[in-house]
Amino acid sequence: SAVISQKPSRDICQRGTSLTIQCQVDSQVTMMFWYRQQPGQSLTLIATANQGSEATYESGFVIDKFPISRPNLTFSTLTVSNMSPEDSSIYLCSVVHREDFGYTFGSGTRLTVV
Amino acid sequence: GQQVMQIPQYQHVQEGEDFTTYCNSSTTLSNIQWYKQRPGGHPVFLIQLVKSGEVKKQKRLTFQFGEAKKNSSLHITATQTTDVGTYFCAGPTAYGQNFVFGPGTRLSVLP
Numbered sequence: 641s642a643v644i645s646q647k648p649s650r651d652i653c654q655r656g657t658s659l660t661i662q663c664q665v666d667s668q669v670t671m672m673f674w675y676r677q678q679p680g681q682s683l684t685l686i687a688t689a690n691q692g693s694e695a696t697y698e699s700g701f702v703i704d705k706f707p708i709s710r711p712n713l714t715f716s717t718l719t720v721s722n723m724s725p726e727d728s729s730i731y732l733c734s735v736v737h738r739e740d741f742g743y744t745f746g747s748g749t750r751l752t753v754v
Numbered sequence: 755g756q757q758v759m760q761i762p763q764y765q766h767v768q769e770g771e772d773f774t775t776y777c778n779s780s781t782t783l784s785n786i787q788w789y790k791q792r793p794g795g796h797p798v799f800l801i802q803l804v805k806s807g808e809v810k811k812q813k814r815l816t817f818q819f820g821e822a823k824k825n826s827s828l829h830i831t832a833t834q835t836t837d838v839g840t841y842f843c844a845g846p847t848a849y850g851q852n853f854v855f856g857p858g859t860r861l862s863v864l865p
Contacts (some may be wrong), residue, residue: 641799671851673852681857682842682855682856682857682858683797683842683855684855685852685853685854688851688852698852732796732797741785741787741802742787742789742799742800742801742802743787743789743797743799743844743853744799745796745797745798746796747795747796748796
C-alpha cells in the first residue's frame with residue numbers, strides 16, 4: 641500500500657490567516673482526496689484532487705475557502721483560507737490502493753484556530 | 755442524498771466479551787469498506803466486501819455483507835484492549851469515485 645507523508649501534523653493559527661497542508665505520496669496516484677474530521681465525528685470529503693485539472697469540491701466546500709493544488713501525481717496541498725474557529729478540525733489526505741481499493745490516509749493535520 | 759448509518763454509537767465491553775457494530779445504507783451498495791481509527795490516529799483500511807451475503811474473517815474479526823447489499827456488520831470475538839478505537843463503515847457514492855463514511859462506533863474495552 642502507499643505511504644503518505646502529511647505535514648504539518650498540527651498547528652495553532654490566528655483567525656483570518658491561512659494554512660497550507662502538504663501531502664506527499666511514495667507512489668504515483670491518479671486521485672487524491674482531502675477529508676475533514678471534526679472532533680469525535682466522522683470523515684467528510686472536502687474535495688477530490690486530480691493531477692492536471694481543477695479539484696472537484698463536495699457540497700458545502702468551495703475553492704475560495706479550500707484551494708487545492710495537484711502539481712504532479714505524488715503531491716497535493718490543501719489551503720484553509722481566512723480561518724475562523726469553526727475551521728478547527730483534523731484534515732486528512734488520502735489515496736486509493738490499487739490492489740484492494742481501500743483508502744490509505746495520511747496521519748492528519750490537527751488545526752486549532754484561535 | 756445517500757446516508758450511511760451505524761449502531762451503536764458507543765460500546766463499552768469487558769475484555770474477552772464479543773462486540774458487534776452494524777452499518778446500514780439508505781441505498782444498495784456495490785461494495786462496502788470497514789476502517790479502524792485508534793484514538794489520536796488516522797483511519798486504517800480493514801477490508802472491502804463486494805458480494806451479496808459475503809462473509810470474511812480476519813483473525814478475531816468477522817465481516818458480513820447483507821444479502822440485499824444495504825447492510826453490513828463487523829463482529830469481534832473475545833475483545834482485547836488493542837481493539838479499542840472507532841470503527842467506520844464506508845459505502846461508495848452513486849458515481850462511485852468517492853465513499854461516504856458512517857458516523858462510526860466507538861469501542862472501549864475495559865481490562
